Amino acid sequence: MTHNPLVPINGEVITILTESHDVKTFQVRPEVPMAHMPGQCAMLSLLGVGEALFSITSPPGRDYLEFSIKRVGKLTEALHQMEVGHQVGIRGPYGNHFPVEDLKGKRLLFIGGGIGLAPLRSLVQYTLDRREEYPDAFQLVYGSRSADDLLFRRDILNQWPEAPDFKVDLTVDVASSGWDGHVGFVPAYLEALAPSPENTIGITCGPPIMIKYVLQTLEKLGFKPNQIVTTLEYKMKCGVGKCGRCNLDEHYICKDGPVFYLSELEQIKCDFC
Amino acid sequence: MMMVKLPGYEMLIHYLQQGLGEKQVFVPVSEEGKEGHVPLGSLNKVDLAQMTALTFQEKPLRNSIKSLFFPDTETYLTYRKEEGRMVMETPGEMMSQILVGAKACDLESLNLIDRVFLADPVDTLYAEKRAKTLILAAPCRQQGTYCRCESFGVDRINPAADVTMYQETADAAEPLYLKSLTPAGETFLEEMMKCGTEGEAVAVTEIPWQAVPPGEKPLSPQEVKDQMDTLFEHPLWEELAMRCLGCATCTYYCPTCHCYDIRDFSRQGQEAGERYRTWDSCMFTSFTNMAGGHNPRPHRKDRIQNRFFHKLNYFVKKQGPLACVGCGRCGDACPVGISMDTVLNRIGGDRHDA
Amino acid sequence: MQSIMASITQSIQQTAAALLAAGEVDLVLGYTRGERPHQSVPFVATTPAAAAQLHWDPFCEKALAPYLMEESYQNKRVAVVMKGCDARALRLMISESRVDREKLVVLGVQCQGMIPREKLEAAAGEPLHQLTLTWQSEGVELTGRKGSQTLSYEAVLSPFCLTCQHATPAVTEVDQIIAGSGEKALVKGKNIPPKEAFSDIETIEKMGAEERHAFWMQQLNRCIRCYSCRNACPVCTCRSCIFDRENPDYLDAAKNQPAQHQFYHVIRAFHVADRCVGCGECARVCPEGIPLHLLNQKLIQDLTQHYGAFTPGVDEVPNPLSCAGAHEVDPFGKEAKK
Numbered sequence: 001m002t003h004n005p006l007v008p009i010n011g012e013v014i015t016i017l018t019e020s021h022d023v024k025t026f027q028v029r030p031e032v033p034m035a036h037m038p039g040q041c042a043m044l045s046l047l048g049v050g051e052a053l054f055s056i057t058s059p060p061g062r063d064y065l066e067f068s069i070k071r072v073g074k075l076t077e078a079l080h081q082m083e084v085g086h087q088v089g090i091r092g093p094y095g096n097h098f099p100v101e102d103l104k105g106k107r108l109l110f111i112g113g114g115i116g117l118a119p120l121r122s123l124v125q126y127t128l129d130r131r132e133e134y135p136d137a138f139q140l141v142y143g144s145r146s147a148d149d150l151l152f153r154r155d156i157l158n159q160w161p162e163a164p165d166f167k168v169d170l171t172v173d174v175a176s177s178g179w180d181g182h183v184g185f186v187p188a189y190l191e192a193l194a195p196s197p198e199n200t201i202g203i204t205c206g207p208p209i210m211i212k213y214v215l216q217t218l219e220k221l222g223f224k225p226n227q228i229v230t231t232l233e234y235k236m237k238c239g240v241g242k243c244g245r246c247n248l249d250e251h252y253i254c255k256d257g258p259v260f261y262l263s264e265l266e267q268i269k270c271d272f273c
Numbered sequence: 274m275m276m277v278k279l280p281g282y283e284m285l286i287h288y289l290q291q292g293l294g295e296k297q298v299f300v301p302v303s304e305e306g307k308e309g310h311v312p313l314g315s316l317n318k319v320d321l322a323q324m325t326a327l328t329f330q331e332k333p334l335r336n337s338i339k340s341l342f343f344p345d346t347e348t349y350l351t352y353r354k355e356e357g358r359m360v361m362e363t364p365g366e367m368m369s370q371i372l373v374g375a376k377a378c379d380l381e382s383l384n385l386i387d388r389v390f391l392a393d394p395v396d397t398l399y400a401e402k403r404a405k406t407l408i409l410a411a412p413c414r415q416q417g418t419y420c421r422c423e424s425f426g427v428d429r430i431n432p433a434a435d436v437t438m439y440q441e442t443a444d445a446a447e448p449l450y451l452k453s454l455t456p457a458g459e460t461f462l463e464e465m466m467k468c469g470t471e472g473e474a475v476a477v478t479e480i481p482w483q484a485v486p487p488g489e490k491p492l493s494p495q496e497v498k499d500q501m502d503t504l505f506e507h508p509l510w511e512e513l514a515m516r517c518l519g520c521a522t523c524t525y526y527c528p529t530c531h532c533y534d535i536r537d538f539s540r541q542g543q544e545a546g547e548r549y550r551t552w553d554s555c556m557f558t559s560f561t562n563m564a565g566g567h568n569p570r571p572h573r574k575d576r577i578q579n580r581f582f583h584k585l586n587y588f589v590k591k592q593g594p595l596a597c598v599g600c601g602r603c604g605d606a607c608p609v610g611i612s613m614d615t616v617l618n619r620i621g622g623d624r625h626d627a
Numbered sequence: 628m629q630s631i632m633a634s635i636t637q638s639i640q641q642t643a644a645a646l647l648a649a650g651e652v653d654l655v656l657g658y659t660r661g662e663r664p665h666q667s668v669p670f671v672a673t674t675p676a677a678a679a680q681l682h683w684d685p686f687c688e689k690a691l692a693p694y695l696m697e698e699s700y701q702n703k704r705v706a707v708v709m710k711g712c713d714a715r716a717l718r719l720m721i722s723e724s725r726v727d728r729e730k731l732v733v734l735g736v737q738c739q740g741m742i743p744r745e746k747l748e749a750a751a752g753e754p755l756h757q758l759t760l761t762w763q764s765e766g767v768e769l770t771g772r773k774g775s776q777t778l779s780y781e782a783v784l785s786p787f788c789l790t791c792q793h794a795t796p797a798v799t800e801v802d803q804i805i806a807g808s809g810e811k812a813l814v815k816g817k818n819i820p821p822k823e824a825f826s827d828i829e830t831i832e833k834m835g836a837e838e839r840h841a842f843w844m845q846q847l848n849r850c851i852r853c854y855s856c857r858n859a860c861p862v863c864t865c866r867s868c869i870f871d872r873e874n875p876d877y878l879d880a881a882k883n884q885p886a887q888h889q890f891y892h893v894i895r896a897f898h899v900a901d902r903c904v905g906c907g908e909c910a911r912v913c914p915e916g917i918p919l920h921l922l923n924q925k926l927i928q929d930l931t932q933h934y935g936a937f938t939p940g941v942d943e944v945p946n947p948l949s950c951a952g953a954h955e956v957d958p959f960g961k962e963a964k965k
Binding site: 604606 | 662663666669670694698700754756845846853855858874882914915916
């Protein structure tokens with residue numbers, strides 16, 4: 001018999017970064033290296049607690065995988081208790097990935113909300129690593145609930161704004177002292193910024209309600225459905241297109257997704273978009 | 274192909290009992306309201322009359338055979354901490370098994386699940402059971418009262434098993450004819466006869482058995498799929514949601530439903546436990562409810578609609594056939610009488626006009 | 628008997644059509660004929676024309692009260708057809724602030740008792756689809772391929788109905804009683820003491836501890852955790868069931884763990900112990916045929932012995948073991964049911 005795809009391998013937690021009061025980024029080194037592409041996911045598990053699918057936040061080509069995890073339930077709570085040196089179960093990578101070939105020679109517009117920046121970050125780093133193939137302008141529109149909830153500060157405040165031709169526009173839903181940037185929801189900010197659709201691909205991920213309005217806004221700005229890419233997140237258990245719960249029409253998001261062009265989603269009987 | 278005639282059902286059971294040490298055998302039993310396949314070795318007494326009646330009845334058993342290939346709960350990983358490291362173990366190889374008394378619709382339901390579980394990456398838990406199970410099936414002389422196998426294109430007269438069983442009438446004392454359909458089936462019959470089982474090789478033409486030919490034209494999966502497409506916004510789904518109880522009965526008795534959950538079990542304070550998969554149901558809110566609170570299918574209407582669309586539309590688009598074999602179990606078991614017909618009647622079609 | 632079933636059906640149809648035509652309600656929840664022979668299933672009529680599909684016969688077993696808590700019935704003016712047991716459950720739901728009585732029109736039916744389809748088929752000795760039924764005063768006349776026979780109502784009625792003392796909802800609980808006209812023969816046999824109707828309880832009581840444990844292990848281990856018993860139960864009305872909670876998950880999902888099945892069924896039996904209205908839905912809907920009602924009937928007998936007779940949904944609250952008032956905090960109030 002071949003290997004049971006549901007059985008994980010061991011991974012070691014080598015670094016833990018605290019991103020916000022409820023988000024931590026874990027660097028995990030699997031005992032057998034895993035090659036992935038930006039947008040793909042992997043199953044992380046704590047034996048005795050449970051297993052869930054998380055976006056891989058780091059770009060390919062490192063000897064570790066990064067996962068930025070928000071504390072929302074039983075498993076994520078337990079993951080947040082981990083310390084460096086602890087072991088997690090890991091299997092994957094799963095799903096399709098961002099259409100990196102299609103993005104070549106295009107201006108890239110990344111739109112993220114909250115923890116939704118996690119999968120986008122892998123793509124941002126991937127394209128920055130290969131700037132000769134992606135020489136055009138980059139723009140990130142990113143928002144979170146409050147200034148304290150902005151994630152990947154080292155990237156969004158330092159590294160990315162300093163990269164050549166990379167514009168970073170940040171917003172928060174609620175103003176607070178110490179925040180002198182923009183205040184407002186991501187879709188509204190995006191509309192105000194009004195990036196040109198010309199030779200541009202918009203790539204978005206965030207809470208379902210944000211994605212819904214971002215897609216509408218992009219269309220309003222003149223983006224065609226084949227210029228808009230999003231990545232979806234449903235509850236997933238097997239990761240290999242069998243357990244049934246992440247279906248969207250006849251597609252299984254864990255296998256056929258999570259990355260879709262809006263032009264593809266428009267052909268799909270879709271629950272939330 | 275090989276064909277043998279045994280003096281009765283008893284000889285088959287007797288032969289199977291001899292081999293119980295090396296093989297697990299499942300036979301049809303009805304006990305305390307539960308009708309299904311149980312291990313022959315677990316029976317205190319073999320009720321041949323009942324077994325014969327259940328084998329040759331013109332409908333499948335209440336509990337489908339899927340649990341022999343896809344158990345309702347299946348541990349695939351045990352773990353313990355040793356010297357600070359997590360040690361994981363997977364179960365060893367299973368014993369071969371023989372399933373007696375399946376029906377054509379049961380076999381077809383496995384073919385449908387095969388398309389999902391045997392696709393890349395192969396579900397090894399399921400694949401092993403498929404490879405190591407020999408199936409003896411009995412045809413149905415006519416379509417059962419509440420069966421729709423003919424509509425779903427199931428050949429009830431020729432179940433796609435390893436061995437087909439025939440009897441003139443369902444009487445344990447009557448001769449039992451066994452016909453092999455696969456090399457594994459032929460080996461089984463050869464070995465049975467080599468062991469001195471009372472019986473003889475006969476010609477196929479000698480089976481004193483005749484079936485009523487199918488009377489219904491199979492539904493076209495494409496047509497059903499297209500008709501379902503026009504029903505996506507139909508009030509039918511809210512109507513059904515107002516009647517459905519939201520329990521898992523239809524999905525657990527359905528021979529083609531194959532959704533599962535993955536869970537961990539460990540006793541508090543112990544650094545050991547197991548990870549198992551267990552049947553799950555798309556009718557439960559928890560099926561799609563995410564830890565953060567978002568649920569893409571928050572309403573019962575969404576869930577019931579998704580279930581019927583999966584059977585009659587999504588599966589067709591992805592795999593080709595309809596994900597229903599017309600066994601009638603959902604309608605038998607549903608506490609409020611919702612069946613596949615409830616939806617098919619709305620779609621129309623040959624015998625399904627309301 | 629033919630006349631009373633037909634006249635109740637006619638009366639329900641007319642009342643429903645009038646309510647819908649006058650715009651007094653948005654929908655009428657009752658029963659219609661199912662796809663299977665001699666099966667009646669819940670049905671919602673939203674137009675006067677659809678009211679013609681409403682139906683009444685002794686196969687209208689499904690308790691309708693639980694639907695009133697479902698999302699699809701919220702913010703609507705609902706008329707509901709109710710048997711005595713259902714109306715008792717409704718009264719509990721009202722006392723526990725589960726439903727708003729003001730928004731309901733309750734059509735109480737003079738229930739003649741329900742006939743379980745399996746019991747009828749077993750007694751008839753012939754498949755249901757071959758049978759034509761005629762309601763006679765002395766019993767139900769069955770005409771099938773084997774000829775005609777008349778079975779007494781005692782032989783075919785549900786044991787719950789044979790012991791029922793509140794078949795017709797109390798006049799004070801309903802907006803209208805739908806009585807029908809004609810002989811009311813099914814009521815005749817209805818004074819069987821519970822001990823006799825549920826004789827299994829005595830059999831189980833007489834078992835030794837080990838034998839009794841083995842009996843329940845064998846029964847409960849058949850459970851596949853489909854939750855039909857809970858979802859069908861008219862007094863299982865928690866908005867958020869403890870067994871649905873995912874964090875913490877009190878119940879392990881494994882279906883091969885006897886302890887988990889016991890935990891589920893015993894907790895549930897106790898939770899409804901002094902609220903059970905004896906409708907029999909738990910046992911009827913169980914696809915594995917687990918006699919779940921025996922737990923509740925035993926608890927009812929014990930409660931009567933220790934606390935005196937108390938009829939949930941008839942007698943004034945507080946119930947012997949528990950009660951929840953409208954003023955009490957509902958910690959799960961914001962969570963959806965099921």
